[in-house]
Each structure stands twice: as C-alpha cells, then as structure tokens.
Amino acid sequence: MMPMPVLADLALPPNIPIIGWAWDDLLFLILAGIMLGCALFVVLGRNIVRSGLAMMGCFAALSGIYALSGAVIVAATEVLVYIGAISILILFAIMLTQSKSGPAELVFHHQAWAGALAAIGFALLVMVSIMNTTWPLAGTDRLPAATNAVAMLLFQDSLFIFALQVVAVLLTAAVIGGVFLAKREVSPDPGVPEMTTLERLRAPAEAATADQPA
Amino acid sequence: MSHSLDAYLILSGLLFSIGVFGFLARRNAIAMLMSIELMLNAVNLAAIAFGAFTPQLQGQAALIALMVMAVAAAEATVGLAIVIAIYRNRRTPLVDEYASMRE
Numbered sequence: 429m430m431p432m433p434v435l436a437d438l439a440l441p442p443n444i445p446i447i448g449w450a451w452d453d454l455l456f457l458i459l460a461g462i463m464l465g466c467a468l469f470v471v472l473g474r475n476i477v478r479s480g481l482a483m484m485g486c487f488a489a490l491s492g493i494y495a496l497s498g499a500v501i502v503a504a505t506e507v508l509v510y511i512g513a514i515s516i517l518i519l520f521a522i523m524l525t526q527s528k529s530g531p532a533e534l535v536f537h538h539q540a541w542a543g544a545l546a547a548i549g550f551a552l553l554v555m556v557s558i559m560n561t562t563w564p565l566a567g568t569d570r571l572p573a574a575t576n577a578v579a580m581l582l583f584q585d586s587l588f589i590f591a592l593q594v595v596a597v598l599l600t601a602a603v604i605g606g607v608f609l610a611k612r613e614v615s616p617d618p619g620v621p622e623m624t625t626l627e628r629l630r631a632p633a634e635a636a637t638a639d640q641p642a
Numbered sequence: 643m644s645h646s647l648d649a650y651l652i653l654s655g656l657l658f659s660i661g662v663f664g665f666l667a668r669r670n671a672i673a674m675l676m677s678i679e680l681m682l683n684a685v686n687l688a689a690i691a692f693g694a695f696t697p698q699l700q701g702q703a704a705l706i707a708l709m710v711m712a713v714a715a716a717e718a719t720v721g722l723a724i725v726i727a728i729y730r731n732r733r734t735p736l737v738d739e740y741a742s743m744r745e
Contacts, residue, residue, distance in 0.1 A: 449643075456644035460653050467657055467680055471664030476673055483676050490683055493653075496644060497694040502686070502707045509711050514679065514718045521722040522672050525735040536667045537738065543666030547659045554655035558648055566647050566695040577701040588705055595712045602716030609723035 456496060463489035474535050480522050484515045498573035650691030658684035669736045671725045675718065682714045 443450055466486035473479040487510040494503035537543070582588050643649050657680060664677030686707040693703020729735055 453643040464656060467660045470676055471660055476670055494690055497690055499690045499704050502690055502704050505708055505711060509715055514715060517718055517722060524726055525729045537669055540667035543663050547663035550662055551656055551659035555652055558651045569645050570694050571700055574700050578704045581701040582705055595709060598716050602719045606719040606723040609727050
C-alpha cells in the first residue's frame with residue numbers, strides 16, 4: 429500500500445529560500461505596498477470612480493494585514509462592512525453625483541500644496557515619535573489570535589454590552605437620518621414640484637419672508 | 643518586520659497622512675469622505691497593532707476597532723445622504739462651489 433503524502437512534507441521551508449526572510453515578513457511587505465499604493469491612488473486619481481475601486485483594494489489589503497496580526501474577527505468584519513457595504517455605498521453616491529461633463533478639470537484645490545506639506549510633516553512627526561518611543565507594556569513578538577477572548581469580552585463585560593447597545597441605537601439613528609436627508613417628498617398636488625426634505629423645511633420660511641410687505 | 647510593533651504603527655501613520663492629504667486637497671465632497679474612511683482605517687490599524695503586541699489589550703483592541711467600524715458606517719450613511727441632498731440643490735459635488743454662505 430502506497431503511503432499517502434503527508435501535508436507536512438509539502439509544507440514550505442521555514443524561510444524564503446534565497447533572501448532568507450520569514451514568509452510573514454514578505455506577506456506584510458506585499459500587503460503594506462498594495463495598501464499604500466491603493467491609498468495613494470484614492471487621493472491622487474483623476475477619475476473618482478477608479479478612486480472608489482482603489483479604495484476597495486486598499487481595504488482588502490488592510491484586512492489581510494489584520495488577519496496577519498491575529499485579529500481574525502476584525503479582518504472578517506472589515507471585508508463585510510468596508511468592502512461589502514461602505515465602498516458600495518460610496519460608489520453609488522459617486523454615480524449619483526457624476527455631472528454629465530465628466531470628471532472635473534481641476535481635481536485638487538489651488539492650495540493643495542499646503543495640504544501636501546501638512547500631510548508630509550505629519551507623517552514625519554508620527555514616524556519620529558514612534559521610533560523614539562518604547563512601549564513598556566508591549567511584548568517583543570505578536571500574540572496568537574484570540575477570538576474567544578473577544579467574544580467573552582463583548583458579551584460578558586457589562587461595559588462592552590452597554591457599548592454594543594449604544595452602537596445599535598447609533599446605527600438605527602443613522603439609517604433614519606440618512607433616509608430623512610435624502611428622501612424626496614412627493615406632493616399629492618401635481619402642480620407642486622418634488623423636493624427633498626431639506627427643501628421642504630426651508631420652503632415655508634422663504635414663503636413667509638416673501639409675503640412680508642416691502 | 644511583521645514581528646515589530648513599530649512597523650505596524652508607521653504603516654498606520656502613513657495611511658493616516660495620505661488620508662489627511664486627500665481631505666485637505668480634494669475638491670470632490672465624496673473624495674473627502676473616502677479620505678475620512680482612510681483615516682478611520684489607519685486608527686483601526688494602530689489599535690489592532692497595539693492589541694496584537696500587548697497581552698492585556700488584545701480583546702479590547704479588537705472591540706474598539708469593531709466600534710470604530712460601526713461609527714464609520716453611520717458617518718458614511720449620513721455624510722453621503724448630505725452630499726446627495728446638496729447635489730440635488732446645487733448640481734455639483736465640488737465643495738468650493740458651495741459658497742452661498744460666504745457673503
């Protein structure tokens with residue numbers, strides 16, 4: 429009887445053959461490169477639809493980094509919430525607000541150079557302060573993933589149960605607020621034009637000021 | 643490299659800076675919202691990195707990241723609704739043309 433090949437025989441060598449790095453270092457570098465490249469494309473790209481798609485790539489690489497660092501539940505939620513929901517919502521909003529003349533000629537403000545200076549200065553400041561800080565509580569290596577601990581904390585710690593319920597109320601309020609802001613009012617009178625709730629709220633005030641005698 | 647806390651924190655700082663630049667420089671209101679999402683994700687990455695290296699914080703860091711995601715979803719909903727409501731009135735998504743409160 430032929431011995432079946434064991435999975436351990438097919439396993440990768442502990443380090444990358446030629447360069448000698450650990451595999452997760454290579455994975456981290458690739459994911460970080462994809463993430464930063466996509467993020468730069470989001471802020472620099474001229475076509476905003478492509479920016480939205482690049483944002484999905486950025487979030488996908490970021491969820492890979494979460495999985496690499498052991499936060500598996502956060503990686504899954506990142507895919508569900510950011511790639512699945514928020515990016516699609518943003519793409520819908522982009523397509524609803526595209527003007528017919530295509531993308532604007534001028535993507536950036538005239539003062540964009542000041543923003544670039546501020547961002548670069550901030551990045552340097554953060555890097556210098558990170559390099560020069562020792563984190564006394566942090567260990568020297570990554571911890572193994574502990575999804576059980578997250579679940580225990582979320583559903584047993586009274587503080588986090590309260591936070592969970594506050595988040596539920598917040599999401600409900602956000603849904604109601606979003607519908608309220610973007611809804612079109614359909615008037616039963618066909619002569620009255622459709623308007624958004626904001627316009628309807630503003631309209632009586634304008635009518636009142638128009639009725640004032642000059 | 644992936645075994646040091648500093649690498650994760652620097653990556654998070656770079657992502658936040660890219661978001662800062664996008665928020666300050668872009669004219670399109672939706673591009674500004676996307677930059678805000680980038681910044682929120684950078685903060686999440688920093689929280690997860692601290693949790694991955696500190697035994698006392700491991701569970702709390704993941705929960706804080708989940709709460710931030712929920713708040714980001716709420717913020718995106720309301721923000722995009724506001725942008726679409728303004729677009730119906732002004733017919734443009736560019737923020738520097740929303741100048742009617744200037745005079």
